[in-house]
Amino acid sequence: MITDQQHANHRKNVLEATQEIVKEALEKLGYPDEMYELLKEPLRMLTVRIPVRMDDGSTKIFTGYRAQHNDAVGPTKGGIRFHPNVTEIEVKALSVWMSLKAGIVDLPYGGGKGGIICDPREMSFREIERLSRGYVRAISQIVGPTKDIPAPDVFTNSQIMAWMMDEYSRIDEFNSPGFITGKPLVLGGSHGRETATAKGVAIMIREAAAKKGITLEGARVVVQGFGNAGSFLSKFMHDLGAKVIAISDAYGALHDPNGLDIPYLLDRRDSFGTVTTLFKNTISNKELLELECDILVPAAIENQITEDNAHDIKASIVVEAANGPTTNEATKILAEREILIVPDVLASSGGVTVSYFEWVQNNQGYYWTEEEVHEKLEKVLVNSFNQVYQTAQTRNVDMRLAAYMVGVRKMAEASRFRGWV
Numbered sequence: 512m513i514t515d516q517q518h519a520n521h522r523k524n525v526l527e528a529t530q531e532i533v534k535e536a537l538e539k540l541g542y543p544d545e546m547y548e549l550l551k552e553p554l555r556m557l558t559v560r561i562p563v564r565m566d567d568g569s570t571k572i573f574t575g576y577r578a579q580h581n582d583a584v585g586p587t588k589g590g591i592r593f594h595p596n597v598t599e600i601e602v603k604a605l606s607v608w609m610s611l612k613a614g615i616v617d618l619p620y621g622g623g624k625g626g627i628i629c630d631p632r633e634m635s636f637r638e639i640e641r642l643s644r645g646y647v648r649a650i651s652q653i654v655g656p657t658k659d660i661p662a663p664d665v666f667t668n669s670q671i672m673a674w675m676m677d678e679y680s681r682i683d684e685f686n687s688p689g690f691i692t693g694k695p696l697v698l699g700g701s702h703g704r705e706t707a708t709a710k711g712v713a714i715m716i717r718e719a720a721a722k723k724g725i726t727l728e729g730a731r732v733v734v735q736g737f738g739n740a741g742s743f744l745s746k747f748m749h750d751l752g753a754k755v756i757a758i759s760d761a762y763g764a765l766h767d768p769n770g771l772d773i774p775y776l777l778d779r780r781d782s783f784g785t786v787t788t789l790f791k792n793t794i795s796n797k798e799l800l801e802l803e804c805d806i807l808v809p810a811a812i813e814n815q816i817t818e819d820n821a822h823d824i825k826a827s828i829v830v831e832a833a834n835g836p837t838t839n840e841a842t843k844i845l846a847e848r849e850i851l852i853v854p855d856v857l858a859s860s861g862g863v864t865v866s867y868f869e870w871v872q873n874n875q876g877y878y879w880t881e882e883e884v885h886e887k888l889e890k891v892l893v894n895s896f897n898q899v900y901q902t903a904q905t906r907n908v909d910m911r912l913a914a915y916m917v918g919v920r921k922m923a924e925a926s927r928f929r930g931w932v
């Protein structure tokens with residue numbers, strides 16, 4: 512018998528998996544092979560080694576990455592991840608996904624992404640600050656408000672963005688709020704950025720549910736991950752009258768078929784999105800994914816829905832708040848089973864959209880109200896959902912391929928006009 516681990520060992524890595532769909536999308540759009548050769552990898556990939564003085568006086572050397580996928584449309588943009596499982600391959604794939612997101616929501620950006628191999632849950636506040644500042648010093652030559660604009664991702668937050676902005680402003684000898692987004696409001700952050708990814712996912716759920724004839728009031732929702740994306744999404748679903756019956760974090764999952772007390776859990780989670788450790792009756796992340804429900808939202812890490820469990824998913828709609836939670840093989844299985852997938856590059860694009868709004872506000876020095884941000888976000892995302900959904904219908908392709916076709920077009924056209932291909 513082949514075990515899940517053996518399957519995982521044979522699985523394409525996340526970059527190969529995304530390249531496969533980029534290739535198919537470009538072929539469907541009629542671009543030559545050279546375009547695929549250009550877009551299959553980031554244009555630039557910087558690996559840095561960051562020495563950090565730890566609180567006990569020792570020095571630890573961390574490895575970090577910054578990938579810039581394609582800057583034909585404009586500066587590259589994308590978050591920075593602090594996680595023990597960060598790899599060069601993962602950061603490259605994440606940068607490709609950022610280009611696709613920017614294309615889908617029509618932002619004047621290409622995709623970038625950064626990551627540091629570390630576990631901030633086991634570091635002190637000051638160690639995290641020194642690591643954040645060290646990373647900015649190490650990548651400072653290739654980033655900047657008109658080159659590459661970072662933002663938060665897994666296990667990074669507005670405090671880390673603030674340290675990074677401060678460090679960059681010292682190097683640049685200029686106050687540079689537009690260097691990074693996801694900042695605290697008092698440092699030029701935007702209203703609505705903290706909840707933007709979740710707000711966007713909630714909009715996608717509403718649109719997808721309407722297509723499937725599902726009423727959100729009373730709908731059973733399962734959310735994997737209780738960090739920035741998962742916890743606020745759970746709150747939005749709870750406020751809309753849906754029943755959030757399960758949530759999880761890196762340590763396990765909580766399940767109550769009658770609906771969890773989301774405001775209580777939100778109040779008790781820590782800054783890394785951990786809450787299940789406070790409870791005894793937990794289930795596993797694997798069990799959570801296979802629960803009977805209407806809407807499943809993976810909002811944690813990659814490769815959660817695979818060919819091993821895709822047949823056991825019981826949801827009618829899967830909305831991917833996380834980047835890369837479903838393998839290509841699993842996407843095919845879910846599509847055959849007529850489960851509607853709203854793919855990551857569409858579903859999680861609310862975050863980068865409000866990051867773009869933040870950058871625009873920083874550039875103009877004039878700030879919008881929360882209502883203005885939400886109104887603009889709503890328009891962009893509904894339009895993007897409809898474009899992808901219609902492409903899937905008219906071209907008879909699954910939602911992921913449709914999203915890639917919409918997402919890759921602007922970048923390919925910009926590369927062609929620039930004479931790169």
Ligand SMILES: NC(=O)C1=CN([C@@H]2O[C@H](COP(=O)(O)OP(=O)(O)OC[C@H]3O[C@@H](n4cnc5c(N)ncnc54)[C@H](O)[C@@H]3O)[C@@H](O)[C@H]2O)C=CC1
Pocket residue numbers: 663664665666667708735736737738739740741759760761762783784785796810811812813832833834835859860862863
């Ligand atoms: N924060 C943002 O604006 C955006 C985030 N995303 C994606 O959403 C996903 C979650 O990101 P955030 O909520 O920002 O991160 P976060 O750091 O706020 O929370 C991460 C959550 O995932 C859980 N987690 C970590 N490792 C896990 C594992 N091995 N198994 C199960 N759960 C695990 C953590 O316990 C935590 O609950 C990621 O894929 C990220 O790339 C996508 C777009 C924007």
Ligand SMILES: O=C(O)CCC(=O)C(=O)O
Pocket residue numbers: 588589590591609612660661662663664692693834859860862863864866867
């Ligand atoms: O807000 C941003 O600029 C990027 C967010 C991000 O990293 C993502 O969408 O995966």
